[in-house]
Amino acid sequence: MTRAAGAFAVVYAGGKTYRCTTRGRLRKALGVRVVPGDRVVVVPTGPEEGVVQSVLPRTSELVKPTARDAGRLQVLAANVDQACVVFSTASPDPDPMAVDRFLALAEAAGLVPFLCFNKLDLAEPGPLRELYESLGYRVVATSARTGQGLDRLRAQLAGHLTVLVGPSGVGKSSLVNALNPQARRKVGEVGRRGRGRHTTTDAQLIPVDGQGFVVDTPGFQVLDFVHLEPDAVRQAFPEIARLAAGCRFPDCSHRQEPGCAVREEAARGKVAASRMRSYLALLEEAEEAWRARYRSRREG
Numbered sequence: 001m002t003r004a005a006g007a008f009a010v011v012y013a014g015g016k017t018y019r020c021t022t023r024g025r026l027r028k029a030l031g032v033r034v035v036p037g038d039r040v041v042v043v044p045t046g047p048e049e050g051v052v053q054s055v056l057p058r059t060s061e062l063v064k065p066t067a068r069d070a071g072r073l074q075v076l077a078a079n080v081d082q083a084c085v086v087f088s089t090a091s092p093d094p095d096p097m098a099v100d101r102f103l104a105l106a107e108a109a110g111l112v113p114f115l116c117f118n119k120l121d122l123a124e125p126g127p128l129r130e131l132y133e134s135l136g137y138r139v140v141a142t143s144a145r146t147g148q149g150l151d152r153l154r155a156q157l158a159g160h161l162t163v164l165v166g167p168s169g170v171g172k173s174s175l176v177n178a179l180n181p182q183a184r185r186k187v188g189e190v191g192r193r194g195r196g197r198h199t200t201t202d203a204q205l206i207p208v209d210g211q212g213f214v215v216d217t218p219g220f221q222v223l224d225f226v227h228l229e230p231d232a233v234r235q236a237f238p239e240i241a242r243l244a245a246g247c248r249f250p251d252c253s254h255r256q257e258p259g260c261a262v263r264e265e266a267a268r269g270k271v272a273a274s275r276m277r278s279y280l281a282l283l284e285e286a287e288e289a290w291r292a293r294y295r296s297r298r299e300g
């Protein structure tokens with residue numbers, strides 16, 4: 001399933017696409033809304049048409065709060081196994097805290113993240129590349145404009161269903177178009193304040209060289225992260241989670257607790273200061289969201 005628009009779904013099978021109905025009674029019977037990445041059983045009704053009969057169980061779901069109500073979650077994509085976290089080397093400049101947020105979101109969703117620094121024609125990824133490589137993340141640098149680095153990105157995508165995530169304006173849709181010119185994804189402008197303008201509004205699955213699929217998503221906002229549980233935040237920073245085994249308390253938050261191995265290592269410069277800041281900020285937010293949910297449950 002590549003795209004769902006109301007009653008229609010575009011289904012990709014054996015190199016062909018089928019425009020399928022999932023309307024009415026059928027949709028009710030399926031019990032789920034089909035989303036990009038869903039594996040479906042289709043009965044063809046014509047050379048390019050079909051009817052969705054059933055949706056196979058999902059191996060993963062990528063969720064984010066709906067635009068209208070941050071308390072309600074929406075499934076962005078299904079069966080994704082890898083996340084490509086896209087930032088630009090410049091225009092907009094990469095913010096390490098935002099990079100950490102996207103990596104944590106992917107980790108918490110059980111996806112294997114890797115980083116793509118795009119707009120290599122404007123600037124080099126610099127020390128951020130070394131930082132994330134030292135943490136064990138794979139990093140590729142690309143230019144959707146000149147085509148630089150696209151082969152390495154392709155190699156990374158082969159055999160996977162990968163979701164592209166990142167802020168607005170970093171070039172996610174441009175990369176998709178560079179990888180598959182038939183995709184014709186709409187590409188936006190970067191505003192004067194160096195921010196994207198949320199050009200992409202739907203998630204869509206796009207084949208790449210018959211060897212993999214990518215899901216292009218709308219640029220994320222800070223608001224999209226409130227659903228992480230505090231415990232998920234603790235697990236979402238791999239180098240911190242590894243060191244936590246040495247903390248005196250098994251549920252150590254690495255803030256004030258005595259005998260905290262993470263803070264000791266951070267003081268010795270073994271945990272990057274920017275990572276520690278991101279971890280603490282995300283934990284704070286997750287706890288605040290947790291308290292708010294707890295309060296509203298008690299009042300409601």
Ligand SMILES: Nc1nc2c(ncn2[C@@H]2O[C@H](COP(=O)(O)OP(=O)(O)OP(=O)(O)O)[C@@H](O)[C@H]2O)c(=O)[nH]1
Pocket residue numbers: 118119120121122142143144145146166167168169170171172173174175186187188189190196197198199200201217218219220
């Ligand atoms: N110089 C340069 N500009 C790029 C590159 N890739 C994309 N751009 C430009 O960056 C702007 C935003 O690109 P998009 O592909 O729309 O960005 P996006 O990440 O899909 O943004 P949203 O859909 O809003 O999340 C456009 O003006 C592109 O032309 C690149 O490699 N180099």
Ligand SMILES: [Mg+2]
Pocket residue numbers: 172173174186187199200216217218219
């Ligand atoms: Mg886009």
Ligand SMILES: [Zn+2]
Pocket residue numbers: 244247248252253254255257259260261262263
């Ligand atoms: Zn600790």
